[in-house]
Amino acid sequence: SEAKHPRVYVKSAFITVFWRFFFFYIMGALCVGVLIAYNDPTLVSIFITNASDGAEGSSPFIIAMQNLNMSGLPHLTNALLVTTIFSAGNSYMYAASRSLYGLAVDGRAPHFLAKCTKKGVPIYCVMVVMCFPLLSLLQLGNGSSQALTWLTNLITAGGIINYIVVSVTYIFFYWACQTQNVDRAKFPYYGRFQPYSAWIGLVGESLIVIFYGYASFTPWDVSNFFTHYAMLIVAVITYSFWKLAYRTKVARAQEADLIWERPLVDAYEAVVTSPPVGFWAEILQMVGWKDPKRQSGDTA
Numbered sequence: 001s002e003a004k005h006p007r008v009y010v011k012s013a014f015i016t017v018f019w020r021f022f023f024f025y026i027m028g029a030l031c032v033g034v035l036i037a038y039n040d041p042t043l044v045s046i047f048i049t050n051a052s053d054g055a056e057g058s059s060p061f062i063i064a065m066q067n068l069n070m071s072g073l074p075h076l077t078n079a080l081l082v083t084t085i086f087s088a089g090n091s092y093m094y095a096a097s098r099s100l101y102g103l104a105v106d107g108r109a110p111h112f113l114a115k116c117t118k119k120g121v122p123i124y125c126v127m128v129v130m131c132f133p134l135l136s137l138l139q140l141g142n143g144s145s146q147a148l149t150w151l152t153n154l155i156t157a158g159g160i161i162n163y164i165v166v167s168v169t170y171i172f173f174y175w176a177c178q179t180q181n182v183d184r185a186k187f188p189y190y191g192r193f194q195p196y197s198a199w200i201g202l203v204g205e206s207l208i209v210i211f212y213g214y215a216s217f218t219p220w221d222v223s224n225f226f227t228h229y230a231m232l233i234v235a236v237i238t239y240s241f242w243k244l245a246y247r248t249k250v251a252r253a254q255e256a257d258l259i260w261e262r263p264l265v266d267a268y269e270a271v272v273t274s275p276p277v278g279f280w281a282e283i284l285q286m287v288g289w290k291d292p293k294r295q296s297g298d299t300a
Contacts, residue, residue: 035064167202176256
């Protein structure tokens with residue numbers, strides 16, 4: 001981890017995920033249902049009949065503001081959406097480059113990707129990952145926008161499969177803890193309502209990925225079918241290929257390694273003397289503010 005205090009920062013970041021899901025997804029969906037009708041002409045023309053390219057604002061919030069004749073607010077919302085998109089892109093770039101770096105270190109990706117700069121940045125991984133955002137320029141062309149739609153469907157399906165893998169992994173982890181008599185309550189983060197939450201997530205995401213492209217069946221559409229289900233097919237093929245080619249096995253609950261690199265993390269945190277800071281304190285430090293208490297502690 002690149003966090004100075006992994007057990008503190010990773011835990012706090014993970015907890016905020018639940019609040020983000022609640023406010024931005026659940027409450028956002030509720031607000032959309034309240035603000036705009038399901039049969040709104042603009043909404044139908046953009047998302048159902050594809051009669052519009054969405055240039056005038058395909059966001060349901062923007063459409064609702066336009067229906068209320070709010071002239072300035074849609075522009076402000078679009079500006080906020082740009083910052084949100086930039087933040088999300090920055091986060092995914094970081095996650096993708098570090099995931100690729102981890103694969104390279106483990107020997108599952110080309111070795112040159114494991115090279116880092118003096119500051120520890122996996123430069124080649126970042127360069128490879130930054131090539132993919134250029135695909136968004138396909139939206140500028142009328143003919144290539146369909147290719148971008150297919151790519152979006154593939155990525156969405158891949159994200160759903162990712163959550164399925166997370167749920168399955170946690171269920172196996174839970175079984176390993178139960179078998180090896182490991183108390184999960186002593187971990188830095190303790191997941192409640194488990195393993196029921198993991199099972200609910202697994203069943204829900206599995207149903208979504210199965211019925212994700214139901215529209216391609218009535219009427220039958222080959223291109224839509226493959227854009228919605230290609231990632232599912234690829235996931236099964238790649239997993240099966242790896243298991244057969246490298247003769248790997250699923251670790252049993254009593255044999256699972258629950259220690260892994262914990263001694264390294266313990267040794268690292270033992271030599272870190274600076275105390276962890278909160279989110280707002282870190283933001284203030286970025287603009288030059290210094291905590292007097294922390295300075296006095298460092299001086300002492």
